[in-house]
Amino acid sequence: MDNNSILKIDDKKHVCSKVQYFPDKYFEIQAIKKPKYEILETCNTKSGKVLIIFNPNNRNECHEYAWRNHKKAFRCLSCGITVHIHNALKETEYIELLHLNHGCEYRQFNREKYFDIQEIRKPNYEILENCNTKTGKVLIVFNANNRNECHEFRFLNREKAYYCLDCRARAKVQNASMENEFIEFFKFNHGCEYRQFNREKYFKFKNFVSPGNFEIQTEMFGEREKKSLIIFDENDRTKCYIYSFRLSKKIFICFNCEKQNVIVSAKLQQNCDGENYFILSKNEHVCEMVKYEPQKMNDIILRAPNIKVMEKTSNGIPKVFVFDSADKSLCHIFSKFTYEKNRYECLGCKEKTKGLFTIYLCNDENGEYFVRMKNNQKHICQLRKYEPEKYAITEISRIDTYFFYRKNSMPNSINVAIFDSNDSTFCYPFFYQKSTNNFHCSNCLKLKKSYVIAFPKIDENNKEYFIHHPKKHICKPKRISSIQKTSKFILLERKDIVFKEKENTKEVKIDETRILKLPNFEFRHGKHGTPEGKLVIFDTNDKSLCYEYYFVIRDKYFICGNCETKKHRVTAKVHLNNETNEKFLELSKNEHICEPKLKPKTIAKSMFELYQNKNVDKKLIVFTSEKKDFVYEYCWKESGFYCPQCMKQHKYVGAKVRGENENEKFVELSNVEHICKQKKFVEKNYKK
Structure with a gap:
């Protein structure tokens, strides 16, 4: 077709849907393996990485590719063609190169230019702290000929480095707070213009509330925690605005303004000294201040030695003993409530049937147990003698x-x-x-x-x-x-004794051919954390495969979830062997029509660690080898942990922590493999 060609389209409308245009798929793809290319890291580039593809006939010439983090690919500096890496860090690693208009000329290869680092020493730079930026820190690099002009750098917490606001050039502080302190300045392509230096602008704060002018109140409703933010009037601490917490957005919103369809919010921040403060939104309050009411102490907290927790008991239901303050030989006994994770009920009050006394068993940041209860409850039962041996697991006699x-x-x-x-x-x-x-x-x-x-x-x-x-x-x-x-x-x-039990009770007939015994199955926590809420039955031919069942309370048996979606019911009923006290299954006659799943990988306690920071954001790290030098890092999200680096590449790699107590904990991994790189384990970067 020449430039004068005309494409005619009739006036009929398409009945098909549009598809996304990918020009790359119409062109030839070439796979290149080492040593025809090389990846240089810790370079003086913006991303710190450069891909070099050598001229096959002359290794002194090359094409240069810069790393694009948001694309997870390298991009040619001349023509913009992208290159992807496959099987990174493995022996089978290779890159894919598209033959699409890649006609740019080779460049002279000079390894030293990628590591050109400049040192800048005082007084040619200054670090400002407690600024109005997100991290509270700013690096100012002055023009050597005019100190009224500067390059401005902002601190990035996750990389522990400063970045130029204009060209994203990177700078790092070496020997911080020492006499020989200096700045390592990676000046690659740092050709941006100087800015006018104005010290005051870095200390013009937004509308914020400093420590001492606010209060966070916490109240428990069952197992649910409700947070309220109280912001006082600067001149009269008897008046205040009340904000309620929104978990989805992680901000506080003024309760009374929201009733008038006006959103006035406050976001929690932390300065470089670890102090909390709040930044307020630009919207003004349309509500009036209300009278400040101190938080009512409607919750009682009890810790050891005033409580004792027995996780394993003879009937399998955990118990909590709450001792009398005057006599530790007397106590009230609480038993775990079936349908709530941390709720316990007083056995004595429950037997009276006229009232109910409940407590909630919690863990503090050190993993120690404590009990939370409302102070308006009263026992209608009498104290009992503390006899834990009655509930202890005993051998069958x-x-x-x-x-x-x-x-x-x-x-x-x-x-x-x-x-x-x-x-x-x-x-x-x-x-x-x-x-x-x-x-x-x-x-x-x-x-x-x-x-x-x-x-x-x-x-x-x-x-x-x-x-x-x-x-x-x-x-x-x-x-x-x-x-x-x-x-x-x-x-x-x-x-001479004739029991008449068969006249009044139905004999349970179990088909011996449908019985399944341990260890061919196991119980796991259900979707909502219910113990033994999920049943996993292993495939008879391949123990790495399994079928997952969920429990139906009404019918008192387990159902295969995947078969149920195909309108085919496969069930399993749990029975107890009274002689051995072991559970076994009675399977239904229906066979599976679904395919078995891969058995989730489990990680022992010695190969993972749980961490959390001051804001109670949980992190899980899983070691990749016995040396414990590399890890995969997972972040908490509502119902489990997930790998944030894989999530950025649209791949969900999940993990869940299982086990009733600290000694029995293990990690259950999803069967999806990581597509991100493992991290070097540096213990000081985490807080246990």
């Missing part, structure tokens, strides 16, 4: 020494006396309850405590036995002679 008997006055009754394991002359008397098909301790019931044992079981030798936990009794054992040597009771032979 299999008892086959017992005898049956009945009372003369109750001819249809059935009782069993279970021998005390410490003294065979004593026993614990139980009576059989037909409606529930179990046995209740007679003496514990008199003390208003219900201790129940299950119907007797049969072992592989066809011998009958009971499962009995002596420490669960609150009563004392009874002498056997008080039963055997009195006319009030009649001893019974086992053959």
Whole structure:
């Protein structure tokens, strides 16, 4: 086609959607491997990196490419063609070069010019602190011939360096605050004009509120924290404006102005000394100041030794003991609430059914437990004796020494006396309850405590036995002679006892071919942090693959989520083996129609660390080797951790911290691989 060619388009409208134009895809792509190219780092360029592609016939000539951080690619300094790196830092690393108008001439290669660093010493520069900039620091490099002119540099926290406001040339302070302090000035392409120096402009602050003129009030609503900012009148501290916190924007907004559709905001900042202050928006208040009311201490905080936490108990439900202030042998016992992560309920008040006393178990910045509770609550129960052994995990006691008997006055009754394991002359008397098909301790019931044992079981030798936990009794054992040597009771032979349990209870039939036992499955935290809210079943042929199930409270079983989206139900029901106290699964007859997932990678506690700064922003670092010299860094985001560097390249690489307590914690990684580079681990850059 020549320049006079005309393209005619008819007047019919397209019914298809537009596509994005990528001219690169129409041209030839060439793969280049080392040593035909070289990447120079820590250069005097803006980004600190340069790509050199050598002339195949003469290595003294080259094409130069500058790194573009926002594009994650190198760009030719002459014609602008971009080059991408593949498999960076690996043996298979290579670059892709497009043959698209790349007709620029080769340049003379001179390695030294990329590392041309100039040193500037006082009084040719000055560092201003506590300025009105974001970081509070400004570097002024004076014109050597006229100190009324300067180049202005702003400090960038994440790189610990100063950058020119005009051309982004980089400068670093060496030997800070020492006699031999100087500036390393990377003067590559620093051809910007000087500015007029005006010291006062750096100290013309925006409308801000300094420490002492504001107060942050915190109030707990269940597990949710509510923050309010109080800004006082400069002349009258009895008057103030009230701002409420917006988590999504991380700013405070005036509550009363918002009612009148005017947004007056305040943002928390921190100066170089670590002090907090607030910058106010330009909008003026349209509301009137209100009377200042000091925060009511409606929350009570209790710490050790006034509390004791028992994470592992015999029934699997954590307990918190809150001791009496005068007598540490007495306490109130709180048990974890099923549907909330940190909420605990008083067992004594719950038994009364007339009221409920709740507390919240929290962790401070050191990981220590403390209890938060409202001060307007009152117990309706009595203090109990501190006996943690009642809730401690005990070994299963299999008892086959017992005898049956009945009372003369109750001819249809059935009782069993279970021998005390410490003294065979004593026993614990139980009576059989037909409606529930179990046995209740007679003496514990008199003390208003219900201790129940299950119907007797049969072992592989066809011998009958009971499962009995002596420490669960609150009563004392009874002498056997008080039963055997009195006319009030009649001893019974086992053959003469006929239990009627099958008439009133449905026998659970389990298909033996559909049973799945440990370690072929495991439980994990659910989406909302619920313990054992997710079930993972491993593929029978490949343990690196698995199926994920979620729990349905109404139906009391787990469902495969991926099969459910395809309108096909595959379920798993949890059962408990009363003999071994181990859980096992009963699988449905339906087979999976979904594909199994890769099993998430897990990282042991020794290979990761959790950090957080003063603003409670959490960070997770995962070491890449046993040497612990390189890491991947993750930031906290609502429900988990994510890699911010991969996120910038539109790839989500996530991680979640699992485990009930500090000693059992581990990290579960997503199956998405990092596309960012690992970082050198420098411990002083983090705060544990």
